[in-house]
Amino acid sequence: MTKGPHVSIRNLSVRLGGVQVLAGIDLDAAPGRVHCVVGPNGGGKTTLLRALLGQMPYDGEIAFEGEPGFVTGYAPQSLDLDRSLPLTVNDLMALMGQRRPAFLGRARATAQVQDAALGRLGLAGKGERLFGVLSGGERQRMLFAQALAPMPDLLVMDEPTSNMDEAGARLVESIVRDLRAQGSTILWVNHDWEQVRRVADDVTLLRGRVAARGAPAQVLERVAGEPA
Amino acid sequence: MSPVYDALRALMEWLAGHGALPNAFFLQFVANAVMASLLIGPLLGVLGTMVVVKRMAFFSQAIGNAALTGVSIGVLLGESNTSPYISMFGFCLIFGVVLRYTQQRTSLSSDVLIGVFLSISLAIGASLLLFVSARMNTHVLENIMFGSILTVNYGDLDLLGVVFFICMTLGGTFYNQMLLGSISPSLAEVRGAQVRVLEYAFVVLITIVTVACVKIVGAVLVEALLVVPAAAARNVSRSLREFVGYSVLFSTASCMLGIVMPMQFNIPIPSGGAIILVAAALFAVTAVLRNALGGFRVARPA
Incomplete structure (x- = not known):
């Protein structure tokens, strides 16, 4: 059984062209759990992923705690x-x-x-x-x-099912559940609240900062009536 | 390497003597140029596919034109009129690296920025040419700008051999990562690529190739040989393997035909121009083929 790293983000801030895109982000993604990051367009979700993947300069700390040499998989939205x-x-x-x-x-x-x-x-x-x-x-x-x-210990995804049909999206969800059962860490930027409700263990709502975090039902209740 | 070159030249003469090759191969400078093109063709063919996929044709063209300024600076600094390699390499490298660095730190679109840099470089080159032309024969200047097979010697072949080895080793080792870095930098980073480092490495590759090929194709046209054969190959390819294979084939054929045909048929045009015209003809033929065959965009059966 694989065991993914614990992704620990502390006080992460990113400025782009003089604009504060992310400020004071704290986030934990644990092995064997699916952590969904949701939020409106411009909320900083993709910027967070780019910082995590080493594509963006940032202030703060990003740590991967666990066995060294873990395999990271990344599913971008498009090429x-x-x-x-x-x-x-x-x-x-x-x-x-x-x-x-x-x-x-x-x-x-x-x-x-x-x-x-x-x-x-x-x-x-x-x-x-x-x-x-x-x-x-x-x-x-x-x-x-x-x-x-190869099979990832840490799977990072940026809206991987946004263009898929229902069957494709369900297939991805099923594979993600298998990976979770095997102990992989999954960090998933997602726009689809229904999908988040189905697969997420933890949810972070980003609006340039952490607007809410917790279990899907808790976060959904918190933002009820607002666009995701 | 002289014995190897001598042996190859003797082989070409023998083949020409038996009617297997045109009579032009009896001339030593033609044999030298053909040997050079056997190195340049595959090199530019492979790198050209990277230029096309990375959408860096205009960038490469700018580096090629910067060679003209490099030549002017070199002649003014006292370098050899026929081989101002150091200043050409130095200026092209500085030009490429500064351009890439600026691209990564500005919100200006790439084509605008390259246009600005290209204009500045050409303006400097054109201004310096006024002084350079007083120091050298105009024909020498034409040779540098548009290529001349008359000036290729064994020393140039040695240099090309070294460049071929460096570029094929570096380009071969990092081919996948360089392409992936331009398609999805995040994915490339996850797969272990140092994307920014590789972007600069690619600039160095383009610069080295530009300088090494300037004698055959000329400073102004060398980048066309990076782009046109690859663009022609793209017209008729249905996979990366075909893309690279055809690109190498078209690039090498363009060099060989561009060198031999003017000699064989007594056409008084510079080798650089002839090579690019052959490449352009190949592009036209493949474009017509692509159109006639439905653009090759229909998926093959699984």
Whole structure:
């Protein structure tokens, strides 16, 4: 059984172009729990993830407590990619999962794991498809699949189901529950309150600062009537 | 490396003598230029795919044009008229690094910023050319700007060999991370890439290649050879493997044909211009093919 790290964020602040985007954020994501971060557009959710992933300078402290060498998976909402480029699903999986140049083909060691992850998301046999011709939902399935190859101890997600159909979203929820049961730590930026209610153990509502935190029902009650 | 070059040249002469290659291969400078193009073609072919995916064509063009200013500075500082490598490399590197640094710290869009830097660099170069032209033959200047196969010697081939090795090693090792860093920096960081470091490493790669290829293609046109073959390859590719493969093929073919055809058919144009025209013709053909075959955007059966 894997055991994810305990993610501890203390007094995190981020300024962008002279604007305070995040101020005094405290957040804990524990192993074996799903922590959802919700909030309005511009509330700082993606900025928080970028700081966590080392893409943004910040004040404060971000610590990962647990066994060293844990595997982090990240499922972005989308890729900044020209969709007319001749890149197949397998090409992108190779770019993300191996050292050998992707144009030389996928490494045998990682190909099996990647195929299994793609199969789990219903993309078996679609490895040779061009990424640009996939539907929005299929692209998100692929982006989620790559985060599972290899299986992560810490899974960070930025609205991974925003373009998926109901079946796809339910599939992702099911996999997240499996990961939680295996002891992985899951941090999920989410806009869908119904989904949050179904899968989250802990919720943090961000509005540039922590506006509320607790169990999904508690936070939902606190913001009842307000847009998420 | 001279014995290797001599052996290759002897082989080309032998093949030309038996009608397998055009008569131009009897000329030593043509043989030297062809050997150079066998190194340049694959190098630019692979790097070109990175330039296209990273959407850095304009950035690369700016670095290429900065070479012109570097040459002017070098000649003024007393470097060799025909091989002002140090000043060219130095100026292009400073130009590229400062441009990249500024890009990361401004809200200006990339194309506007590159346009500003490119204009400044060209203005400096054009101003310095006035002084440089008084010190050197105009034809030498033309050679630097548009390439000349007459000036390629064994020393240049040695330099190209070293550059080929460095770029293929660095580019091969970090190919995936460099591409991923431009598609999703956060994902690249999670996968262990130092995205910012790799962005600067890519600038260094482009600079090294620009300087190394300037004799064959010329300072003004060298970046076109990074972009046009890769763009042509993109037209007819359905996977990354095909993309890189065709790009290498088109780049190498452009260099070879651009060198040999003017000699064979007595067309008095500089090698740089001829090479880019061949590449452009390949681009036109592949664009028509892409259109005729439905853009290759239809997914293949799973």
